[in-house]
Amino acid sequence: MDNTAAIGKIVAQAGLLVLLGPLVTGFIQKLKARLQCRQGASLWQPYRDLAKLLRKGTVQSDSASPFFRAIPVLVLAATVTTTVMLPVLWAPAGAARLPMGDAILLLALLALARFLCAIGALDAGGAFGGMGASREMTVGLLVEPAMMMAVFSVAVAGGTTDLVHLAARRGMLPALAWQAPDLLALFAMLVLALAETGRIPVDNPDTHLELTMLHEGMLLEHSGPGLACIVLATHTKQIVILTLVAALFFPLGLAEGSEPLEIALAGGALFAKLFALATFLGLVESSYAKLRFFRVPQFLGLGLVCAFLALALRIL
Amino acid sequence: MPPLHGLEERLASWAEFERGPRPQDLTVRLKRVEDVPAAVAELCAAGMALASLVATDEEATADRDLKLRYVFEPASHSLRPLPDMFVTLLASLDPARPELPSIAVEVPAANWHEREAQDLFGIVFSGHPDPRPLVVHDGWPKGLYPLRKRFAAGQRPPVEPGEEFPHLLVEGEGVLEVPVGPIHAGIIEPGHFRFSTVGESVLNLEARLFYTHRGLEKRIEGMTTIDAFHVAERVCGVCSVAHGLGFCEAAEQIAEIEMPVRARGLRTLALELERLYNHLGDIGNIAAGASYHYGTSAGLRMKEAIQQVGERLTGNRFLRGLLVPGGVRFDLSAELARSIEAAMAATAEALASLMERIENNPTVIDRLDTTGLLSLPDAIALGMTGVGARASGVDRDARRDHPHAAYGTASDLNVTVVTESDGDVHARLNVRAAEARESMRLVRALLASLPSGPLRVPMPEALPPWRIGLAAIESPRGAAIHWLRSDSAGRVDRYHLRSASYANWPAVPLAAQSSIIPDFPLVNKSFELCYSCTDR
Numbered sequence: 001m002d003n004t005a006a007i008g009k010i011v012a013q014a015g016l017l018v019l020l021g022p023l024v025t026g027f028i029q030k031l032k033a034r035l036q037c038r039q040g041a042s043l044w045q046p047y048r049d050l051a052k053l054l055r056k057g058t059v060q061s062d063s064a065s066p067f068f069r070a071i072p073v074l075v076l077a078a079t080v081t082t083t084v085m086l087p088v089l090w091a092p093a094g095a096a097r098l099p100m101g102d103a104i105l106l107l108a109l110l111a112l113a114r115f116l117c118a119i120g121a122l123d124a125g126g127a128f129g130g131m132g133a134s135r136e137m138t139v140g141l142l143v144e145p146a147m148m149m150a151v152f153s154v155a156v157a158g159g160t161t162d163l164v165h166l167a168a169r170r171g172m173l174p175a176l177a178w179q180a181p182d183l184l185a186l187f188a189m190l191v192l193a194l195a196e197t198g199r200i201p202v203d204n205p206d207t208h209l210e211l212t213m214l215h216e217g218m219l220l221e222h223s224g225p226g227l228a229c230i231v232l233a234t235h236t237k238q239i240v241i242l243t244l245v246a247a248l249f250f251p252l253g254l255a256e257g258s259e260p261l262e263i264a265l266a267g268g269a270l271f272a273k274l275f276a277l278a279t280f281l282g283l284v285e286s287s288y289a290k291l292r293f294f295r296v297p298q299f300l301g302l303g304l305v306c307a308f309l310a311l312a313l314r315i316l
Numbered sequence: 317m318p319p320l321h322g323l324e325e326r327l328a329s330w331a332e333f334e335r336g337p338r339p340q341d342l343t344v345r346l347k348r349v350e351d352v353p354a355a356v357a358e359l360c361a362a363g364m365a366l367a368s369l370v371a372t373d374e375e376a377t378a379d380r381d382l383k384l385r386y387v388f389e390p391a392s393h394s395l396r397p398l399p400d401m402f403v404t405l406l407a408s409l410d411p412a413r414p415e416l417p418s419i420a421v422e423v424p425a426a427n428w429h430e431r432e433a434q435d436l437f438g439i440v441f442s443g444h445p446d447p448r449p450l451v452v453h454d455g456w457p458k459g460l461y462p463l464r465k466r467f468a469a470g471q472r473p474p475v476e477p478g479e480e481f482p483h484l485l486v487e488g489e490g491v492l493e494v495p496v497g498p499i500h501a502g503i504i505e506p507g508h509f510r511f512s513t514v515g516e517s518v519l520n521l522e523a524r525l526f527y528t529h530r531g532l533e534k535r536i537e538g539m540t541t542i543d544a545f546h547v548a549e550r551v552c553g554v555c556s557v558a559h560g561l562g563f564c565e566a567a568e569q570i571a572e573i574e575m576p577v578r579a580r581g582l583r584t585l586a587l588e589l590e591r592l593y594n595h596l597g598d599i600g601n602i603a604a605g606a607s608y609h610y611g612t613s614a615g616l617r618m619k620e621a622i623q624q625v626g627e628r629l630t631g632n633r634f635l636r637g638l639l640v641p642g643g644v645r646f647d648l649s650a651e652l653a654r655s656i657e658a659a660m661a662a663t664a665e666a667l668a669s670l671m672e673r674i675e676n677n678p679t680v681i682d683r684l685d686t687t688g689l690l691s692l693p694d695a696i697a698l699g700m701t702g703v704g705a706r707a708s709g710v711d712r713d714a715r716r717d718h719p720h721a722a723y724g725t726a727s728d729l730n731v732t733v734v735t736e737s738d739g740d741v742h743a744r745l746n747v748r749a750a751e752a753r754e755s756m757r758l759v760r761a762l763l764a765s766l767p768s769g770p771l772r773v774p775m776p777e778a779l780p781p782w783r784i785g786l787a788a789i790e791s792p793r794g795a796a797i798h799w800l801r802s803d804s805a806g807r808v809d810r811y812h813l814r815s816a817s818y819a820n821w822p823a824v825p826l827a828a829q830s831s832i833i834p835d836f837p838l839v840n841k842s843f844e845l846c847y848s849c850t851d852r
Contacts, residue, residue: 037617135834293834
């Protein structure tokens with residue numbers, strides 16, 4: 001009974017994350033539009049786009065293998081699975097927590113989704129897909145180890161890689177009080193989040209210029225419901241990254257039980273955190289140009305160095 | 317004609333000379349077509365540059381030949397200040413065997429001109445380094461030359477099974493071919509770009525255009541001046557005023573009509589508004605190429621404001637409908653003049669603010685600097701014109717070098733030509749911004765001192781027969797050369813437009829080869845060339 005209730009809660013908060021994913025994108029788009037003195041599309045536009053794609057038929061390249069059809073579903077599945085590993089509203093301390101996976105599995109699943117996406121892009125045989133895949137894997141190579149290190153720098157102090165435990169303990173453990181390594185790790189995570197969510201200065205999600213694309217280049221061969229799956233996976237990945245940053249560094253307001261007041265407070269805290277982080281992404285995207293592709297490693301190197309320093313400081 | 321002193325003596329053994337088409341121009345009639353390369357070399361040595369190449373089919377006339385007219389204009393520093401004149405080198409070809417030596421190796425600017433004449437007239441340029449078809453695409457029947465007079469414009473030729481176009485192949489380990497277009501993701505016109513790349517660097521780029529060749533030059537033949545004008549005005553959307561004006565000036569030259577001063581002023585006003593909205597939009601497009609969202613929106617916003625005052629002046633967002641052969645159709649009211657004045661003030665402020673933001677944003681500047689380099693010798697060899705040429709240091713502007721409309725008629729209507737020397741995207745952006753400021757100054761000067769007088773003078777229904785009009789107009793993308801000849805009935809016998817984009821397109825692949833693939837859209841947008849001006 002206890003387990004069923006716990007699983008119910010975990011699934012409920014994971015579902016909430018998937019449902020909110022497109023809204024975060026809609027909010028960033030709206031913010032960007034307002035900063036450019038445009039009215040912009042409605043906050044709900046990403047949901048409408050998904051509904052539109054789901055209604056459409058699928059067109060597939062002749063050179064694509066049958067595996068190509070499975071790619072969107074697998075990418076979505078890998079990404080959605082990560083949502084159960086995060087503290088969204090509840091972070092029960094202690095044994096009440098079921099082992100649903102930890103930060104290592106979360107990052108590995110995101111890497112798997114990236115890999116599948118790249119394989120799909122190569123499978124279809126288009127030139128843009130290949131270029132997008134090659135660039136995305138280059139970025140992945142730099143982002144993934146750095147993100148691991150940033151997460152570990154917190155996990156080392158918390159004594160666990162389970163994100164829910166980490167978040168629940170953060171307020172209690174003196175070792176997890178804000179210290180210099182946290183600042184470095186947070187900075188590293190913010191830099192890496194820009195790359196991981198496919199935003200300026202690393203990638204431009206709004207472009208129609210195929211030659212410049214990273215993530216979008218890999219999606220060009222997908223259409224209809226398959227594209228909807230991948231787009232939903234992209235929205236989900238974005239909110240997962242933001243929630244990960246929030247769980248590691250700002251685990252405030254998370255509920256322990258299921259009192260309505262607690263839940264309401266946790267919901268408010270979740271919105272506030274997502275709002276702040278999405279505003280950060282939107283502001284950066286409106287203030288900078290996209291980097292020259294060969295400058296991206298320098299930019300991500302900054303994240304890598306900070307993550308490394310954070311981990312080294314924590315261990316020493 | 318002091319700058320070209322001695323040219324006539326040097327060419328005397330090969331040619332006859334006459335004045336024309338305009339009183340200050342010179343026409344050199346070659347006795348033998350084999351002498352074309354030698355005569356071209358003499359003209360180039362004298363500091364002239366090829367502006368246009370016009371082929372005409374005169375089989376039905378007394379001459380019974382095909383004629384090629386190499387139109388040259390002064391270009392070299394040694395001739396400065398550049399005199400407003402054209403030298404036309406005239407070669408007569410046997411219609412049964414139209415063949416002559418190519419000059420494309422010595423004069424790269426002639427490359428496309430010769431290939432176009434080869435496709436549309438069947439003229440063979442022996443020794444051309446790249447005789448692949450340019451204008452006609454796969455499937456066009458061999459031996460059918462649409463600009464020959466005996467080709468009936470109404471016919472629908474059968475499509476022959478075409479071979480695949482022989483693109484230049486780059487071979488070697490790791491070389492990847494990336495085909496882009498002709499259908500693109502944005503709302504732009506068709507063009508095929510074939511990149512040969514290793515990793516992200518571009519080894520070679522071939523651009524194939526002319527997917528929507530409309531045969532406008534053929535369509536216009538036999539039309540009355542006014543009908544033909546409407547076609548010429550619509551060659552391209554964003555150069556409507558420039559192309560319309562070029563046709564008008566050529567036709568008015570033939571009809572020997574003196575334009576009233578107020579009409580000249582209003583035409584200049586429209587031309588500058590057109591340049592202004594193009595340059596402002598292009599600045600936004602460069603920002604879009606660098607993914608600098610704020611700049612994109614700011615550019616679009618400024619362009620929109622200018623297009624809206626333009627619509628109030630002409631009734632059309634693309635400023636069509638104001639010009640007409642013989643003058644202009646609408647007057648400028650005092651109220652509208654105040655609106656334009658206000659739009660200039662607002663735009664000047666917005667442009668200054670945008671350029672300041674761009675210059676102070678290191679991420680944007682890093683994208684623009686050293687991207688898409690084009691050297692001065694390359695720009696000169698390709699015969700480039702307009703912003704792209706001036707950003708590489710070519711000090712040419714048809715508004716100063718071939719004064720038209722009201723330019724140069726008053727001291728404050730003298731155009732200050734802006735040049736940069738770096739030849740990169742940043743230089744092209746800076747030239748655009750400076751020219752936009754100069755356009756605003758010219759608009760203000762025009763509004764302040766617009767002379768009164770009639771708006772138009774009567775234009776004869778039929779032009780005087782067999783006369784040539786030649787006009788160079790500085791369109792937003794550079795100098796466009798209009799060549800017009802009337803037939804025996806006073807209608808259009810032949811009209812040829814060498815648009816600025818036509819002259820500049822070959823520079824884009826060259827500039828792209830110094831960049832990486834993801835920078836190509838930025839390089840392309842920094843030239844911002846037009847497809848329809850090319851696919852006439």
